[in-house]
Amino acid sequence: MMQSCPDVPKKLSVDDKIRLSTIFESIYWNESTSVRVSTTNGDYFAEYVVLTPSIGVLKRNKYKLFHPALPLLQQEAFEATDFGAIMKIFLYFDTKWWKNNDQAFSFFWNEEDLNSKEEVWVTKFRYILKLPNNPRVWVGWVTGDLVP
Numbered sequence: 001m002m003q004s005c006p007d008v009p010k011k012l013s014v015d016d017k018i019r020l021s022t023i024f025e026s027i028y029w030n031e032s033t034s035v036r037v038s039t040t041n042g043d044y045f046a047e048y049v050v051l052t053p054s055i056g057v058l059k060r061n062k063y064k065l066f067h068p069a070l071p072l073l074q075q076e077a078f079e080a081t082d083f084g085a086i087m088k089i090f091l092y093f094d095t096k097w098w099k100n101n102d103q104a105f106s107f108f109w110n111e112e113d114l115n116s117k118e119e120v121w122v123t124k125f126r127y128i129l130k131l132p133n134n135p136r137v138w139v140g141w142v143t144g145d146l147v148p
């Protein structure tokens with residue numbers, strides 16, 4: 001990802017602030033002067049903390065991560081946010097049939113197709129997107145009941 005920055009040799013202004021292999025364990029967020037983040041490599045202090053783990057981490061660790069506990073509203077928001085599954089179908093074409101500027105195609109199905117008594121998997125296939133850096137491959141996304 002870093003290699004795709006526009007100017008790779010130029011150091012990013014955050015480079016010296018990144019701590020790799022450092023797991024945060026607890027956040028003490030109501031101390032009077034600053035927020036304290038306790039990690040496997042010691043404590044860090046900051047005016048603000050922006051926390052961006054996945055929802056699974058928040059759901060599992062919400063009681064031990066935050067001191068004091070987060071307000072009920074936030075805790076309920078974690079519980080109300082669930083996981084969804086997506087299936088990707090990669091399509092490889094020998095022959096290019098699209099125009100250079102085409103990035104995506106959406107499919108619209110008529111009611112007869114959508115309400116068909118048989119399970120028609122192809123109607124769950126709503127759109128395909130062109131993959132960057134891979135001129136012959138498009139990817140289709142499928143969500144819903146079809147995804148195991």
Ligand SMILES: Cc1cc2nc3c(=O)[nH]c(=O)nc-3n(C[C@H](O)[C@H](O)[C@H](O)COP(=O)(O)OP(=O)(O)OC[C@H]3O[C@@H](n4cnc5c(N)ncnc54)[C@H](O)[C@@H]3O)c2cc1C
Binds near residue numbers: 053054057
């Ligand atoms: C199989 C798969 C395919 C996907 N494909 C696509 C796609 O094609 N296009 C697309 O747009 N999105 C895709 N997504 C979704 C995309 O990956 C996520 O939406 C995106 O990565 C979320 O970014 P994030 O920074 O919010 O969280 P994350 O990428 O989950 O980053 C959270 C980070 O927090 C770190 N962390 C967690 N707990 C701690 C801790 N205690 N201490 C320190 N660090 C911690 C984790 O190690 C992780 O690096 C895909 C996801 C999956 C799983």
